[in-house]
Amino acid sequence: MRAFIFPGQGSQAVGMGQALAAASPVAREVLQEVDEALGQNLSRLMAEGPADTLTLTENAQPAIMANAIATVRVLEREGGIRLAEKADFVAGHSLGEYTALCAAGAIDLATTARLLKLRGQAMQAAVPVGExxxxxxxxxxxxxxxxxxxxxxxxxxxxxxxxxxxxxxxxxxxxxxxxxxxxxxxxxxxxxxxxxxxSAPFHCPLMQPAADAMRDALAQARIDAPLVPVYANVIAGPASDPDTIRRLLVEQVTGMVRWRESVLAMAEAGTGSFVEFGGKVLGPMVKRIVPDAEAISVVTMDDIEALLKAL
Structure with a gap:
C-alpha cells in the first residue's frame, strides 16, 4: 500500500516550482489558478522572492500547497494516472493536510488557496509579533x-x-x-x-482566535468526501466525512500535529511506501519513524518520471 504525503511550513524557498513550471503547462496552469484565486502574483513571489516576503505565513502556506499540487497534477495529467488508483491514503503536515485534501479531490484548488491565505493571516494576527x-x-x-x-x-x-x-x-x-x-x-x-x-506560536492554545476564524471560513467552504482517506493531524487516523474533516481542520489550528503517530498508523494499516510531493522534509522523518518503509521525495520532472516508472 502507498500513501501520498505533503509538507508543511518551512519547505518554502525562492525558486520553488519554477523548473517544473518551465517544463510543464500543467504546472503553469496550477500556479496561474492560485494567482487568480488570491488576486496576487504569488507565482512571481515564489520565483523571484524576496525570501522574507515568501516566508510570511500568509504567503508561505498557499505557496507550499501550490508547489505540491503542481507536482501531483503533472504526475496525473502528463503521466496518465489517477491518484485514487495509486494511493491508498493521503496525509499532510499541518498546512499540508489542506494540500492532501485538495489532491484527493475534497477541496478544489481555488478554495484551498483562499483558505490557506486566510489561515496564514489569522495565525499571524492571533498573537502579537514577539509574544x-x-x-x-x-x-x-x-x-x-x-x-x-x-x-x-x-x-x-x-x-x-x-x-x-x-x-x-x-x-x-x-x-x-x-x-x-x-x-x-x-x-x-x-x-x-x-x-x-x-513569526507566531503555531499549534498551541494561543492560536484560538485563528481557530475561530477558520471555523467560520470552513463552514462556508465546500468540502466533498476525499477519493481516499485522509489521515488527519489531530487524531492520527483516517477521516472521510466532510463535516468531520471541517471539525478536525479547526481543531488542528490549536492542536498537536501527531505526525509520528500518523505515519505509524498508516504503516500499521499496511502502507509500505510513502511519496512526498513538493518537498524533501517528510521523507527523512518517515524513515526515522518506520525504518523499513520506502520514502520517496518528488520535486522535479526527473523525480516524476522516475516515480511513473515505479508505480
Missing amino acids: GSMAALLGADLAKAQAIAGAAAEGDVCSVANDNDPTQVVISGTTAAIDRAIAIAKDHGAKRGLKLPV
Missing part, C-alpha cells in the same frame, strides 16, 4: 518534550506543537516559556533546544 515562539527539542521524544513544556510553563502557555519523529518534537507558547524550555532542555534529557525562525 510567542516555537522551539525544536532535538533528541527528545514526546514524553520528554511534554515534561520540558510542563516544567517551563510556570503559568504561561507552553505545549507540544509537533510530534514529528522519535528524535524531534516541537513546542510552542509564549516567548518567555519557550526561552525557559530551551534553558532546561538538556536537564530533561534532550540534546538541545533550538528556537525556530517563525
Whole structure:
C-alpha cells in the first residue's frame, strides 16, 4: 500500500516550482489558478522572492500547497494516472493536510488557496509579533518534550506543537516559556533546544482566535468526501466525512500535529511506501519513524518520471 504525503511550513524557498513550471503547462496552469484565486502574483513571489516576503505565513502556506499540487497534477495529467488508483491514503503536515485534501479531490484548488491565505493571516494576527515562539527539542521524544513544556510553563502557555519523529518534537507558547524550555532542555534529557525562525506560536492554545476564524471560513467552504482517506493531524487516523474533516481542520489550528503517530498508523494499516510531493522534509522523518518503509521525495520532472516508472 502507498500513501501520498505533503509538507508543511518551512519547505518554502525562492525558486520553488519554477523548473517544473518551465517544463510543464500543467504546472503553469496550477500556479496561474492560485494567482487568480488570491488576486496576487504569488507565482512571481515564489520565483523571484524576496525570501522574507515568501516566508510570511500568509504567503508561505498557499505557496507550499501550490508547489505540491503542481507536482501531483503533472504526475496525473502528463503521466496518465489517477491518484485514487495509486494511493491508498493521503496525509499532510499541518498546512499540508489542506494540500492532501485538495489532491484527493475534497477541496478544489481555488478554495484551498483562499483558505490557506486566510489561515496564514489569522495565525499571524492571533498573537502579537514577539509574544510567542516555537522551539525544536532535538533528541527528545514526546514524553520528554511534554515534561520540558510542563516544567517551563510556570503559568504561561507552553505545549507540544509537533510530534514529528522519535528524535524531534516541537513546542510552542509564549516567548518567555519557550526561552525557559530551551534553558532546561538538556536537564530533561534532550540534546538541545533550538528556537525556530517563525513569526507566531503555531499549534498551541494561543492560536484560538485563528481557530475561530477558520471555523467560520470552513463552514462556508465546500468540502466533498476525499477519493481516499485522509489521515488527519489531530487524531492520527483516517477521516472521510466532510463535516468531520471541517471539525478536525479547526481543531488542528490549536492542536498537536501527531505526525509520528500518523505515519505509524498508516504503516500499521499496511502502507509500505510513502511519496512526498513538493518537498524533501517528510521523507527523512518517515524513515526515522518506520525504518523499513520506502520514502520517496518528488520535486522535479526527473523525480516524476522516475516515480511513473515505479508505480
